[in-house]
Amino acid sequence: MAIEFVEKAKELYDRLENDRKSYITRAEECAKLTIPSLFPKEADNKDTKYDTPYQSVGARGLNNLTAKLLLALFPPNAPFYKLTLRDDLAAYYEADANAKYEIEQKLVQMEQIILNCIETYQIRVTINEAIKQLLVAGNCCxxxxxxxxGIKLYRLNSYVIQRDALGNVIQLIATDKLTVATLPQEVRSLIDSNKKPEEEIIVYTHVYYSNEDDRMYSYQEVDGKQIPGTENNYPKDKCPWIPxxxxxxxxxxxxxxxxEEYLGDLKSLEGLQKAIVELAAIAATVINLVNPNGITQVRKVTATKNGGFAPGRIEDIQTLQLQKAQDMQIAKQTADALEARLSYVFMLNSAVQRSGERVTAEEIRYVAGELEDTLGGIYSILSQELQLPLVRRLLAQLQxxxxxxxxxxxxxxxxxxTGIEALGRGHDLSKITSFLTTVRDIPEAQQRINWGNAIISLASGHNLDTTGLVKSDEQMQEEMQQQAMMQMAQAATPNVAKGLIEGQEAAPTQ
Incomplete structure (x- = not known):
């Protein structure tokens, strides 16, 4: 049931905007040290020129971490989800093998259709941008x-949101800036007729939750007037708005x-790198000082050919030096330490290998696994607030x-x-593989291993469905019985043939 609001959508937006200001300030500061164009200020436009940071660790780390998260959450050419029947229905269809097989085939078809929809509508491209916004600003919609x-991304400065104590969305107001010329005729009739076609106008979309029927409602507003025909409602878990x-x-x-969690190191590295670059530029400048009372003539020195001779004394002309080599060395060492710490944080490849030493492939895999473990919390919240709502919405939309x-x-x-579940299976796969390699040369240990369960565990680690791929115990037993019967039949065949031959020889001739 829709709720009647006393305040207009614009008034609600202006009131909730105050709670968002501190988050926008931090987002702008984080973007300034990584990729400034990711989160521009409200007054910026397409002609704004952004200052390039003196260090590139922030930008490289952000792009690298975004790629890793996108690959882990939305692997290419593979579903990041699996459609299953409810537990009570799965138990019901367990008795009917044919019905269960038909249901499973339909679920596989649905998975592929949803996956094709993600690729067709370029949802992966927008999610890549969303992950960058999350890493920098912590929020997007x-x-x-x-x-x-298709799909559209709203930056933090384009919407406001209000949640309850458990984190559930109470209401959300998003803004769209459109020119008057692009508005439909029925919407243009609601705004001031004196506005020029190229002028921008803000359209507010108010989305709110109603606990009476557990649904999300939405409508649009322009110039304080609700746009007719924009009222919609959706099930709570299938709302097209995903904050x-x-x-x-x-x-x-x-x-x-x-x-934001590592802003201190980024600020320190930015300041040091700026000082090192400026000091290096000064040190690279060559300035020669000439003794005004000396006997050496600068004109004769500059006119002398390479390898030639000119009258004078070396004390009369000297090159100006800063004598700051030790200070630059200290600054460089501190900057290198900060860069190494940030490389671990952003999972850059340089953080995996120790410089100047020989490392094994096992060590690289181990350190890389340790780095990936630090993203477990991110995987958890994104699986609940991004992956599941996205699949449910696409499922409802395509149906x-x-x-x-x-x-x-x-x-x-x-x-x-995918995500934290895939990480857990990956670690289990590594442990099982290492264990089987260890007991490979121990005959007594191999006899005690249940190879059927071991094969299923390996397949689960690779995220493979063993249905129709791995033989069950019953199938193995039937094949062994058939093989034994064939061996018995083959062994009995020579005796039967020998008996027939002997019978023919013993028969009297006529």
Whole structure:
């Protein structure tokens, strides 16, 4: 049931905007030391020139970490989720093998259709940008248009949000800046007729939760007037508006960014790198000092050919030097230490190998695994606030348009198969492989291993469904019985043939 609001959407936006100011200030500061154009100020436009940071660790680290997160959360050409039946329905279909097989085949088809939709609508490209926004600003919002398809990203400075104590969305107001000429005729009739076609106008979209029917409602407003025909409502878990946050803080409606946690090191490195660059430029400048009372004539020295001779004394002409080599060395050592720390934080490849020493591949894998473990918290919140809502929304959207097999959506539960779950399976796979390698040369140990369970564990570590791939114990037993019967038949064949020959020889001739 829709709620009647006394305040207009613009008034609500202006009131909630005060709680967002500190988060925007931190986001601008983090972007300034990584990629400044990621989070521009409100007054910036396409002609704004941004100052390039003196260090590139922030930008390289941000791009590297974004690529790793995107690859882990949304692997290419592979579903990051698995559609399964509810537990009570799965137990019901367990008895009917044919019905279970048909349901599983439909679920596989649905997974592939949703995956193709993600690639067709370029959702992965927008999510890549969203991950950068999360790392820098800690917040962003995704919108999947119900009819047009595709996806749109809202930066933190384009929306406000209010959550309850448990982090559930109470209301969200997003803003879109559109020119008057692009507005439909029915919307233009609601605004001031004196506005020029090229002028910008803000359209407010208010999304709010109603606990009476557990649904999300939305409408749009322009110039304080609600736009007719824009009212919509959705199930709470299938809303096209997906607000994201990277680090959850209890009691706060907004999240915190990853870069913010290491802002001190970035600031220190930026200051040191700027000082080193400026001091190096000064040191590279060559200035010769001439003794005004000396006997050496500068004109004769400059006119002398290379390797030639000129009258004078060496004391009369000297090159100006800063005598700051020791100070520059200290600054460089401190900057190198800061860069090494930030390389570990942003999971750069240079953080895996020790410089100047020989390392083994096992050590590289171990350190890389340790670095990936630090992102476990990020995987957890993104799986719940990004991956699951995205799959549920696409599932509902494609079913509404008839692009998916007709299965009641209340029968299906999406399960995320990447992120922290994939990390856990990866570690289990590494442990199992190492264990089997250890016992390979011990015959007594091999006899005690249940190879059927070992094969299934290896397949689970590779995220493979063993249905139809690995033989069950019953199939193995049947094959062994068939093989034994064939051996018995082959052994009996010579005796039967010998008996026939002997019988023919003993028969009397006529």
């Amino acid at each position: 995704l919108f999947l248009p119900p009819k047009e398809g 994201l946050r990277l680090v959850k803080i209890d009691g706060e409606s907004y999240g915190r960014g990853y870069v 509404a348009t008839g692009q998916l097999p007709q299965i009641p959506d209340n029968m299906i539960e999406p399960a995320i198969t």
